[in-house]
Amino acid sequence: MTKNKKAEKLLSIWWFFVLAIIAGGIVIGVLIYSSSDVDINEAEARVLSERISNCLVDNGHLKLGVFESDFDIFDFCNLNQEVFEENTNFYFNISVYDSKSLIFNLFKGSSSFEKDCRIGMTKDVEAEYFPGCSEKQEGVLFNGEIVRINVLTASNQNGRKISV
Numbered sequence: 001m002t003k004n005k006k007a008e009k010l011l012s013i014w015w016f017f018v019l020a021i022i023a024g025g026i027v028i029g030v031l032i033y034s035s036s037d038v039d040i041n042e043a044e045a046r047v048l049s050e051r052i053s054n055c056l057v058d059n060g061h062l063k064l065g066v067f068e069s070d071f072d073i074f075d076f077c078n079l080n081q082e083v084f085e086e087n088t089n090f091y092f093n094i095s096v097y098d099s100k101s102l103i104f105n106l107f108k109g110s111s112s113f114e115k116d117c118r119i120g121m122t123k124d125v126e127a128e129y130f131p132g133c134s135e136k137q138e139g140v141l142f143n144g145e146i147v148r149i150n151v152l153t154a155s156n157q158n159g160r161k162i163s164v
Helices: 002-035 041-056 112-122
Strands: 090-097 102-109 132-142 145-155
Touching: 041 090, 041 132, 041 145, 090 112, 112 132, 112 145
Parallel strands: none
Antiparallel strands: 090 102, 090 145, 132 145
16 A cells, blocks of 8 residues: 555646646747737738739639729728728729839728838838738730739738737
8 A cells, every 4th residue: 555655646746737837838839829929911011912803814814804993902802992082001002004104003091001112112121110012923815915912901900919
């Protein structure tokens, strides 16, 4: 009977040691998670740029409804208009050029983001509160002519440290 008590004591010591290791791992994991910065601005801007570009272009051809007078980008591309109202965290600018000049331009959202994006793209500027930007350019066919479509998007969702 004394052997079992020694075994129980030895087992309970190891049991508490294992619990301490598990608890320490959980604490370290929570500290690492809560101290990390969350910044997905550039990824959001890339997704938005791809979504708008894929909506306007079909198999290398610019869709016909784009140049109509009643063109509504939000219905056409199934975008939420409220997200792009003034003083928001999102911006897009769609420009279409023929061989000579600009033939179509549409922008929505916080227009100051475009200037911030141009500064960040031309110079190697690291700014804490600049939006993440994405610019996609491609040549597409429209009425038998090659036109260039340029989609600039920006997102300025404020990622910050997670407080526990």
